[in-house]
Amino acid sequence: ATAFEDHQAAYDSAFGHTVRGDCPMNEIEYGDIKADPLFQPHRLADLGAFYRAFGLELAEDAAERQDHICLELEFMSVLAAKEAFALESGTGEEPLAVCREAQKKFLRDHLGRWAPAFTRRLAATAGPGALRSVAELTGAVISADCRRFGVLPGSEDLLLRPVDEAAERFWQS
Numbered sequence: 001a002t003a004f005e006d007h008q009a010a011y012d013s014a015f016g017h018t019v020r021g022d023c024p025m026n027e028i029e030y031g032d033i034k035a036d037p038l039f040q041p042h043r044l045a046d047l048g049a050f051y052r053a054f055g056l057e058l059a060e061d062a063a064e065r066q067d068h069i070c071l072e073l074e075f076m077s078v079l080a081a082k083e084a085f086a087l088e089s090g091t092g093e094e095p096l097a098v099c100r101e102a103q104k105k106f107l108r109d110h111l112g113r114w115a116p117a118f119t120r121r122l123a124a125t126a127g128p129g130a131l132r133s134v135a136e137l138t139g140a141v142i143s144a145d146c147r148r149f150g151v152l153p154g155s156e157d158l159l160l161r162p163v164d165e166a167a168e169r170f171w172q173s
Contacts, residue, residue, distance in 0.1 A: 007130055014125045023121045027067035030114040030158050043067065043110075050106055051075060054082070069118060072111045073138070076145070079103045104149040112146045115139070117158035 015021040024030070027047075028040045047066035051057065056078065058066060065071075083099040085091075106112075119139035126132040146153040 010126050010129055010131050014122055014131060022125045023118060024160065025069045025118070026065055027069075027072065027110060027114050029160055030117050031161055047072070047110060050102070050110075054078060054102070067110075069115065069138075072106075072115075076103065076106065076111060079106070100149070103145070104151060107142075107146055107149055107151045107153075112142060112151050113154040114158060115142045116153045116156045120156040 014023045015025065028043055044066050048058070051066065051071075054075075056075065058064075058071070079099050079102055083096060083103070086096040086099060116139060119135045119142070122135035123132050123139070126135060143153060145151075
């Protein structure tokens with residue numbers, strides 16, 4: 001019981017009860033603080049296009065956006081599984097090349113760009129325990145994938161985008 005309570009406290013401390021805790025789990029919370037506001041919907045649309053290109057759709061009742069860390073990691077696992085299938089089944093070079101190119105682009109444009117900052121923030125916020133271990137493992141896997149595909153990972157110091165104070169007051173009222 002104590003271990004669960006400690007884990008729950010670490011989780012609440014890291015993620016809070018809103019999208020914007022100390023360690024946001026969504027890609028568009030990280031990045032250029034001077035970016036065009038239309039950049040965020042474009043990033044979400046690009047993620048949706050990646051998923052659809054490989055036969056995946058977000059369920060209508062999904063509680064998370066396309067840019068949630070879990071969805072992006074799951075997508076990379078689907079691409080890795082498709083790559084493994086192409087290797088094992090001998091379907092030829094084209095399906096293999098498509099899977100590898102998609103992984104490279106997805107890391108460059110999405111997961112590899114912001115996840116290093118997320119995992120660093122999570123490891124620092126979580127303290128010792130399971131969440132820190134998950135953050136370190138996730139960071140190591142993403143770093144290894146970036147090396148494998150020749151992608152320069154994003155900065156571990158990537159800033160969070162500023163909170164729109166007026167919008168926050170609107171939604172809180």
